[in-house]
Amino acid sequence: xxxxxxxxxxxxxxxxxxxxxxxxxxxxxxxxxxxxxxxxxxxxxxxxxxxxxxxxxxxxxxxxxxxxxxxxxxxxxxxxxxxxxxxxxxxxxxxxxxxxxxxxxxxxxxxxxxxxxxxxxxxxxxxxxxxxxxxxxxxxxxxxxxxxxxxxxxxxxxxxxxxxxxxxxxxxxxxxxxxxxxxxxxxxxxxxxxxxxxxxxxxxxxxxxxxxxxxxxxxxxxxxxxxxxxxxxxxxxxxxxxxxxxxxxxxxxxxxxxxxxxxxxxxxxxxxxxxxxxxxxxxxxxxxxxxxxxxxxxxxxxxxxxxxxxxxxxxxxxxxxxxxxxxxxxxxxxxxxxxxxxxxxxxxxxxxxxxxxxxxxxxxxxxx
Numbered sequence: 001x002x003x004x005x006x007x008x009x010x011x012x013x014x015x016x017x018x019x020x021x022x023x024x025x026x027x028x029x030x031x032x033x034x035x036x037x038x039x040x041x042x043x044x045x046x047x048x049x050x051x052x053x054x055x056x057x058x059x060x061x062x063x064x065x066x067x068x069x070x071x072x073x074x075x076x077x078x079x080x081x082x083x084x085x086x087x088x089x090x091x092x093x094x095x096x097x098x099x100x101x102x103x104x105x106x107x108x109x110x111x112x113x114x115x116x117x118x119x120x121x122x123x124x125x126x127x128x129x130x131x132x133x134x135x136x137x138x139x140x141x142x143x144x145x146x147x148x149x150x151x152x153x154x155x156x157x158x159x160x161x162x163x164x165x166x167x168x169x170x171x172x173x174x175x176x177x178x179x180x181x182x183x184x185x186x187x188x189x190x191x192x193x194x195x196x197x198x199x200x201x202x203x204x205x206x207x208x209x210x211x212x213x214x215x216x217x218x219x220x221x222x223x224x225x226x227x228x229x230x231x232x233x234x235x236x237x238x239x240x241x242x243x244x245x246x247x248x249x250x251x252x253x254x255x256x257x258x259x260x261x262x263x264x265x266x267x268x269x270x271x272x273x274x275x276x277x278x279x280x281x282x283x284x285x286x287x288x289x290x291x292x293x294x295x296x297x298x299x300x301x302x303x304x305x306x307x308x309x310x311x312x313x314x315x316x317x318x319x320x321x322x323x324x325x326x327x328x329x330x331x332x333x334x335x336x337x338x339x340x341x342x343x344x345x346x347x348x349x350x351x352x353x354x355x356x357x358x359x360x361x362x363x364x365x366x367x368x
Contacts, residue, residue, distance in 0.1 A: 058141060059090040059091075059143055061083070061158075062139060063135070063147055063148070065094050065097060066096075068103055069106060071150055072103060073106070079092060080116075082156055083116075090116055090141070092118065093118045093135045094110070095122065097128070097130075097131040098122055107360075111361075120135060121360070122354055126354045129232050130230060132146055132210060132230075132232050133354065134354045138359065139219065143162070144216070145161065145212070146213075148210070161174075168242065169243065169244045170218050170243065171212060171214050171215070171236060171243040172244055172245075175208055175246065176208070176250040202238050210233055212236065221239055228346050228351065229274075229343050274343055281336060288329070291326065
């Protein structure tokens, strides 16, 4: 009788071929059956080992990084401590958005030392929203957290977001309270969110940035969105599902200067308004009707004055003011239309949102 132990012993001997029972058909059949069983058992064990090594994490944390060498050590230490205290399997996805300081080398070291770290190294600086999109595409968790790398989004509050997600909410977004920026920035942010909420054709929550946790199905839908000009918080609101805000006190920047310059903030604001509102176009149409009505009223007024009072209308100054005003309105209208046309041009090119130089996952770098 040939069993698995016999086959293992034969396989380890030097006279394996000589020991195969070729003369007895019954013994040969049993030997082949035992050999097939051994192969299947080995493959099954290998499959279970590979599966255990590729366990899907419960949580993914996506963090875009751009020249944050001063913040990275503290960020990684505090975030790791917060996730260990949470007790869930997790991965931290750092997206290096073309940094020029020591950030890439620090991230590479973290990936080599910590199996929870994944590094997405972009080929150049593609911008904050593109970096977030890259991190989302490489995330594997059942829920994905987005946060900034300057520690204004404190890791110690993540457990509150996770608890809300487990209560059944698909999206839990942060509502920023008591911002620590200078008064002008605070005023500009407040004005932008309120103007955007008024203009947008969807419900945009006030004072809600990118800091959030999203369920896997929301992340998959967001990744599948085809648009190239990304305004992540707007797309998140557009998708709908069960969403709730969670207020938190936004910390001051831990170290260094903000990488979001005033110009970049203006571009982001314009992207949000153009992507989720047609109000600028409608305002220019209404302004055109208003100016036309005003011009008609003034024409009637001057005709009446000429007929009944024989007075000539004012001359040069009125003409110049009216001409300059109309020219300005025309340029504004062309500019508003140009913003929409420029975004149409970007979309039809179908360029990728980002290009990754390499992905470092579980300490093994690979090109992408």
